[in-house]
Amino acid sequence: MEDRHLLPSEIDLLLDGDAGFALAPLRAHARRCPDCQGELAAARRLMALLDDLPTFAPAPRFADRVMADVQVFEPWYVTLGDTVRRLVPASRPARVLAAAGALTTAFVMTVGVVALLGRVDLLVFVTEFVAGRARAAVVATVGNAVTAVFGDLAAGALARSGPAGVVLGVVAFLGSLVLATLLLRALTLAFHRQRS
Amino acid sequence: MPPLDLANLPDADVVALAQQGRERAFRELVRRYERPVFSLIYRMVRDREASEDLAQDSFVKVLNHIDRYRPEFKFSSWIFKIANNVAIDFLRKRQLDTVSMDGSPHAGSAAEVEASSFELADRQETALDELEAREIGTAIERAIARLRPEYRSCIMLRHIEGRSYEEIAATLDLPLGTVKTYIHRARNELRVALEDVRE
Numbered sequence: 302m303e304d305r306h307l308l309p310s311e312i313d314l315l316l317d318g319d320a321g322f323a324l325a326p327l328r329a330h331a332r333r334c335p336d337c338q339g340e341l342a343a344a345r346r347l348m349a350l351l352d353d354l355p356t357f358a359p360a361p362r363f364a365d366r367v368m369a370d371v372q373v374f375e376p377w378y379v380t381l382g383d384t385v386r387r388l389v390p391a392s393r394p395a396r397v398l399a400a401a402g403a404l405t406t407a408f409v410m411t412v413g414v415v416a417l418l419g420r421v422d423l424l425v426f427v428t429e430f431v432a433g434r435a436r437a438a439v440v441a442t443v444g445n446a447v448t449a450v451f452g453d454l455a456a457g458a459l460a461r462s463g464p465a466g467v468v469l470g471v472v473a474f475l476g477s478l479v480l481a482t483l484l485l486r487a488l489t490l491a492f493h494r495q496r497s
Numbered sequence: 498m499p500p501l502d503l504a505n506l507p508d509a510d511v512v513a514l515a516q517q518g519r520e521r522a523f524r525e526l527v528r529r530y531e532r533p534v535f536s537l538i539y540r541m542v543r544d545r546e547a548s549e550d551l552a553q554d555s556f557v558k559v560l561n562h563i564d565r566y567r568p569e570f571k572f573s574s575w576i577f578k579i580a581n582n583v584a585i586d587f588l589r590k591r592q593l594d595t596v597s598m599d600g601s602p603h604a605g606s607a608a609e610v611e612a613s614s615f616e617l618a619d620r621q622e623t624a625l626d627e628l629e630a631r632e633i634g635t636a637i638e639r640a641i642a643r644l645r646p647e648y649r650s651c652i653m654l655r656h657i658e659g660r661s662y663e664e665i666a667a668t669l670d671l672p673l674g675t676v677k678t679y680i681h682r683a684r685n686e687l688r689v690a691l692e693d694v695r696e
Binding site: 348355356370373376 | 518531532549560638652681
C-alpha cells in the first residue's frame with residue numbers, strides 16, 4: 302500500500318464505505334498521500350454533485366392521465382364497508398348519539414318481531430291483508446293499462462277469461478309487437494335499397 | 498369517520514389497499530413515484546414528451562397488474578424496474594446516440610470489447626436536443642446523458658434514489674458485481690468528463 306497510489310476501485314470503496322472490506326489501510330494511505338487526497342476530494346465533489354441532482358416533475362395532470370388508463374375494480378364488500386364508514390359521524394358525541402339511536406331502533410324492532418312471532422294468527426292475518434292489497438293494486442294497474450290501450454271491451458273480455466285469458470292476451474300482444482317490428486324493419490330495408 | 502391518511506402509510510400498506518380496488522391508493526402510489534419515475538426516464542430518454550408517455554406506460558403496467566405484486570419485494574424496486582425496461586426498450590427502438598467508447602462490460606477479450614463498442618455521438622444536435630440539453634442543464638447532466646444507458650440507470654438509482662448496490666441489482670436484474678462495475682465505470686467517465694469541463 303505504501304509504494305503505490307489508490308486505485309480508482311479503492312477510491313470507490315472509500316466513497317461507498319462498503320462493509321466487509323479492509324478500509325483502514327486505504328484511509329491511512331489517503332491521509333498520508335497528497336495525490337490520493339486530491340483524487341479522493343475530486344471524487345467526493347462528484348458524489349456531492351450527483352447526490353444534489355434535482356428530480357423532475359411531469360405535467361400537472363399526469364396522475365389523471367395515468368388513472369384514465371388504469372382499471373380499478375372495487376369488490377362489493379369494500380364498497381359496502383366504505384358506505385358504512387361514510388355513514389358513521391365524525392365527532393365523538395355524534396357517534397355516541399348515533400350508536401344510541403341505532404341500538405334503540407334495533408331494540409324496538411326486535412321486541413316487535415318477537416311479539417309478532419308470538420302471535421302467529423296475527424302474523425298470518427297481516428300477511429294476507431298486505432298480500433291482498435298488493436294483488437288488488439296490481440290488477441287495477443294492469444286493468445287500467447289494458448283499458449287505456451285496447452278499450453273497455455278488451456279489458457272486460459280479459460277480466461272474464463281468468464288467468465288463462467290473461468296469459469293468452471299477453472302472448473298475443475307480444476306476438477303482434479314482434480310482427481310489427483319485423484314488418485317495420487323490412488319496410489325500412491326496402492326503402493333504403495330503393496334509394497341506393 | 499375520518500378518511501384513512503394514506504400519505505403516512507408505508508408502500509406495502511398502500512399497495513394492499515390498491516389491491517382491494519381503492520382508487521385513492523392508486524393515486525397515492527402515483528403521487529409518491531411520479532417524480533422519481535419521470536426523472537429516471539427523462540434522464541434516460543432526454544425528451545420530455547416521450548418521457549411523459551413512457552412514465553405513464555410504466556404506471557399503467559404496474560397499476561393494472563397490482564394483484565401480481567409480491568410483498569417480499571420493495572414496490573419501488575418493481576416500479577423502477579418497469580420504468581427502466583420501458584426506457585431501455587424505447588432507446589433501443591430509437592437507437593439513441595448517448596453512448597460511451599467502452600465496449601460491453603461482459604466482453605472477455607479486446608476483440609469483443611471492440612466489437613461491442615459504440616461509435617461516439619454521430620447524430621447532429623437538433624434545436625430540440627439543444628433545448629432539452631439546456632433544460633437539463635448543467636455539465637453533470639450533460640455528462641450523465643453521454644453515459645451508456647445501463648450505466649445511467651445504475652448511477653440514477655444509486656445517487657438520486659439513494660439505493661444500495663443490492664437493491665439496484667435486484668431492480669435491474671443484474672449481478673451485484675456487474676452493478677458495482679457499471680457504477681465504478683460511470684463515475685470514472687463522469688470524473689473525466691467533468692475534468693474536461695473544468696479545463
